[in-house]
Amino acid sequence: MTEGVRSNERTAAPLLSLRRVEAAYGTSQALFGVDLEIHAGECVALLGRNGMGKSTTVKSIMGLLRLRGGDVEWRGRSLRPLVAHQIARAGLGLVPEGRRVFPNLTVRENLLATARPSPSRGAGWSLDDIYGMFPRLRERERNLGCHLSGGEQQMLAIGRALMTAPELLILDEATEGLAPLVRGDIWRCIELLKRRGLALLVIDKNLGPLMRVADRHYILEKGAVVWRGSSQALRDRPELVRDYIGM
Numbered sequence: 001m002t003e004g005v006r007s008n009e010r011t012a013a014p015l016l017s018l019r020r021v022e023a024a025y026g027t028s029q030a031l032f033g034v035d036l037e038i039h040a041g042e043c044v045a046l047l048g049r050n051g052m053g054k055s056t057t058v059k060s061i062m063g064l065l066r067l068r069g070g071d072v073e074w075r076g077r078s079l080r081p082l083v084a085h086q087i088a089r090a091g092l093g094l095v096p097e098g099r100r101v102f103p104n105l106t107v108r109e110n111l112l113a114t115a116r117p118s119p120s121r122g123a124g125w126s127l128d129d130i131y132g133m134f135p136r137l138r139e140r141e142r143n144l145g146c147h148l149s150g151g152e153q154q155m156l157a158i159g160r161a162l163m164t165a166p167e168l169l170i171l172d173e174a175t176e177g178l179a180p181l182v183r184g185d186i187w188r189c190i191e192l193l194k195r196r197g198l199a200l201l202v203i204d205k206n207l208g209p210l211m212r213v214a215d216r217h218y219i220l221e222k223g224a225v226v227w228r229g230s231s232q233a234l235r236d237r238p239e240l241v242r243d244y245i246g247m
């Protein structure tokens with residue numbers, strides 16, 4: 001069911017589209033025909049309780065899990081033949097759950113490790129751009145990844161993903177485990193990225209800020225999309241939050 005999004009608002013072809021995506025871990029199926037679309041410049045939230053398939057959807061997009069069925073298309077082309085690093089190079093950036101910065105590289109080295117020239121005008125980020133967004137990273141430039149606080153590691157994880165010059169950035173639980181003030185910094189960064197025109201797919205347990213920044217939401221339940229719609233439509237349906245999101 002789609003709510004709150006008028007059909008004439010979405011006439012352009014989507015950047016990313018998932019069509020009937022199925023994925024499994026061994027014999028255990030986790031996704032059962034997920035359909036999802038993200039348009040250029042759009043911020044989309046993926047919601048659902050623990051274990052409903054959000055991270056599996058991300059892994060399926062990024063080529064970290066082979067599709068069991070269906071397809072993922074980027075600018076109208078199937079990503080199925082590509083492996084993970086080719087998908088990243090095509091313009092999809094991931095800030096993974098758990099951050100995963102290189103512990104034995106400095107902040108600067110972490111950022112430069114993923115840097116690449118921008119494939120399209122406007123998508124590229126320099127070290128100075130990253131430091132401008134996160135001044136704390138400039139101060140910590142020579143520190144090793146393993147010596148950073150959780151918040152600094154998260155900023156670094158976002159910076160690293162941006163250095164790959166993505167046109168779509170996926171953030172999987174980017175504010176998890178962070179102090180409220182640092183969480184605020186991360187949300188401000190997400191809003192700034194949206195204003196810069198980056199397409200975003202955000203998974204996060206903090207529904208308040210998520211509803212403010214996201215244009216549309218998808219709710220996953222047991223590996224399938226049970227609802228999709230705008231933030232306003234979701235605000236108008238508190239039972240959805242109670243039944244499917246549990247916040």
Ligand SMILES: Nc1ncnc2c1ncn2[C@@H]1O[C@H](COP(=O)(O)OP(=O)(O)OP(=O)(O)O)[C@@H](O)[C@H]1O
Binds near residue numbers: 049050051052057
């Ligand atoms: N590596 C794995 N091996 C086997 N099963 C897995 C694996 N990762 C996830 N699953 C299972 O796949 C299903 C979907 O999990 P997934 O991690 O995608 O959920 P999620 O919505 O991201 O939840 P969470 O917020 O807990 O990460 C769950 O039943 C989970 O137990």
